[in-house]
Amino acid sequence: MEPRVSFITLAVDDLYATRTFYVDGLGWPTELDVPGEVIMIKVGERLILSLWAAAEFENEVGQIQRGQGLVPITLAHNVGSPEEVDAVLDAARAAGADPVSAGEYRDWGGYTGYFGDPTGFRWEVAYNPGPVGKIVLP
Known part of the structure; x- marks a missing residue:
């Protein structure tokens, strides 16, 4: 198997609110x-973000585990500067993201902030000045 991801599928509570947001x-x-x-959005050269109504997801994949706390996954959107991080966080806030945490410099040398989509999935918006950051930028 090649080390490649083709789809990221997220089961969402309210597909209408999710569509409105994204x-x-x-x-x-x-x-x-x-x-x-379902809503499918091309998010990379060969990568689709699939936002699937939770009931439809459960019909095909299986029962969703529910409980308190955050889903233990983040999605990341990397940009070329700290100023771009702040601009994306502002755009997410304007689109209705909640919560939104301000960008801040991290111990590893980057600058990141987070926002939540309507289901609560967390997106990291990041400036990564290292070699990995260069890999993920277009």
Whole structure:
């Protein structure tokens, strides 16, 4: 198996609110949009973010574990400067992201902040000045 990811699928509580956030708020175009079921957004050269209504997800994949706390995953959007981190966090806030944590310099040398989508999935917005940061930027 090649080390490659083709889809990231997130089960979402409210597909309408999720669509409003990503498509209307952030302006991300859809590749597939099936009301009440799934939204697919191209997020990389060969990578799709699939936002799937929780009930539809459970029908195919299995029961979702629910409970207190955060889902133990983050998605990251890397940019070329700390100022771009702040601009993306501002755009997410304007789109309805909640919560949004301000960007800050990290011990490892980068600058990051976070926002939550309507289901609570956390996005890290990051400036990574090291070699890995160069790999992930277009």
